[in-house]
Amino acid sequence: MSIPILNYSLSTHNHRVNSFEYLAGEEQPKLYTTINLPSSAEMDEIIWASYRQIFSEHQTLVSTQQPFLESQLRFNQITIKDFIKGLLLSAEFRYLNYDVNNNYRFVEMCVQRVLGRDIYNQREKLAFSIILASRGIEKFIDLLVDSEEYNENFGEFIVPYQRRRTIFQRNKGEVPFNLKTPRLNYNFLSKQFMPNLSWSGSVRRFRPQEQMPKAGDPALFFNMLNDISFV
Structure with missing residues (x-):
């Protein structure tokens, strides 16, 4: 018997309120859709927008491209x-997101990229984390993509986007989800297959040639004074 998703309350956040700042301007999201039979150039933009939304701008690399999926979409x-x-x-x-993060961070990141909003509260993060831990990553992804929230906002033919970028909080701006780093801090270096090195040797300082003392500079005699031993 599979574990059902944990019930959680929908706490009141700005990103749950209908947006009123989406006027003509840079805050208005651009919709990438295949409804109107896009041209080849427009399909390139749709694919690029999908990679940017899911992999973030940090991970839009040659190694993350999926040629077979791109061909099927075209x-x-x-x-x-x-x-x-x-x-x-x-x-x-x-490899780039799940293997190097804990479940809570991975859930938060997926909700932001797939549903286009931030986590409502810790209760929702815990509910999704239980599903991820008990049923696996595939069931968790299916739960997000096949959810009523996803279908109402994006459906079958629209690339997910950040539904509300501006959150009015004093002295605190809202960073777009695709600009947030997908990895955690140095506590997870071992999980990222990166060694945590510490240097115990002496530190050598490099001094440019143009800053080296010239002939006759008193600085050249300082080392001589240090070598003198007074009896």
Whole structure:
């Protein structure tokens, strides 16, 4: 018997309120969709927007590209929703995000990128983390992509986006989700397969040649004075 998702209250946050600052300007999101039969150039933009949303700008690399999924999307064999799910379930996404984070951080990151909003509260983060730990990453991704919230906002043919960027908090701005680092701090270096090195030797300082003392400079005689031993 599978564990059902934990009930949690929807705490009141600004990103749950209908947006009123989406006027014509830079805060208005651009929709990437295949509804209107996009051209080849427009399809390139749709694919690029999908990579940027799911992998973030830090991870949009040659190694994260999925040529087979791209080909299926270009020939209308799959929808954008299928393409997004394929990116989330790819080995590259798992290696760069799931393998190097704990469940709480991974859940928060997936909700931001897939549903286009931040986590409501710690209760919701705990509920999704239980699903991730008990049923695995595939069931967790299916839960997000097949959710009513995803279908209402993006459906089958729209690339997910950050639904509300501006949050009015004094002296605190809202960073776009795709600009947030996908990894944790140095406590997870061992999990990232990176050694945590500490240098115990002496530190050598390099001095540019143009800053070296010239002939006759008193600084040249300081070492001589240090070598003199007074009896």
